[in-house]
Amino acid sequence: MDRRITLQRATLAANAYGERAETWGTLATVWAEIQYKEGSGREAVQSDQLYSRQPVHFIIRYSSDVASIRPSDRVAYNSDNYQIEAIQEIGRREGLRIVTTLRGE
Numbered sequence: 001m002d003r004r005i006t007l008q009r010a011t012l013a014a015n016a017y018g019e020r021a022e023t024w025g026t027l028a029t030v031w032a033e034i035q036y037k038e039g040s041g042r043e044a045v046q047s048d049q050l051y052s053r054q055p056v057h058f059i060i061r062y063s064s065d066v067a068s069i070r071p072s073d074r075v076a077y078n079s080d081n082y083q084i085e086a087i088q089e090i091g092r093r094e095g096l097r098i099v100t101t102l103r104g105e
Contacts, residue, residue: 001031005058006076007069027073028065032058034077056082058098059090066096075100 007027015021035057058075060066075082075098082100090097 001033001059001061003032003034003077005030005032005060007066007073008076008081009073024074024076027069028063030060030063030066032060032077034058054102055085056100056102058082058100059095060098061095062089062093069096069098 006029008024009027010022011025012020013023037055037057058077069084069087071084071087073084075084080102082102084098084100086099088097088099089095
């Protein structure tokens with residue numbers, strides 16, 4: 001576990017115009033192991049734009065800071081944001097596998 005990732009959660013806050021806008025706040029910053037799933041990335045054309053999708057798994061240690069993570073949250077790593085698809089417990093509160101997708105346009 002040699003990579004630093006940030007788990008983020010969306011909240012609604014008022015913007016400069018008083019409208020409610022989604023903002024992302026830090027839930028936890030933790031060390032992780034990253035597993036890129038080789039051969040499983042895809043590219044497609046959607047609405048005349050090239051669209052890519054790359055599955056990535058983040059393995060982290062279990063702690064009270066990450067116990068509340070859910071699929072509506074996201075992972076920020078290396079200036080990219082990864083959409084969480086699933087969260088799998090490893091062992092008995094030993095770790096979590098966060099199954100994500102990096103989407104590019």
